[in-house]
Amino acid sequence: MSSQIARAECLVMPIRQNNEPSVANFENFFRDCGLVIVSVSDDVVALATRIRAHHHLKMPDAIHVAMAIVWQCDGLVAKDWPLTKKDSIMGLKLWSLWD
Helix, strand or coil: CEEHHHHHHHHHHHHHCCCHHHHHHHHHHHHHCCCCEECCCHHHHHHHHHHHHHHCCCHHHHHHHHHHHHCCCCEEEECCCCHHHCCEECCEEEEECCC
């Protein structure tokens, strides 16, 4: 499971660097990878706001965590600090991409 927010975050650096082959690779990945792309619901926004307030995350990270909790995922793979420095948030297991 993923979201359009994750897609957008992946595209920022290639677009900033005017790296069109990388933009195309990410677009192809999100189109063809088989992940379910879900929208951000009101429930996710409400939970993300609380997660941001209590865990001092940036809103995109809080939304990713909230989506995983609402969709009852087993865990979340993260590459950004501070998510990579935590073992779990609200019972959701966090794995570092770098481990």
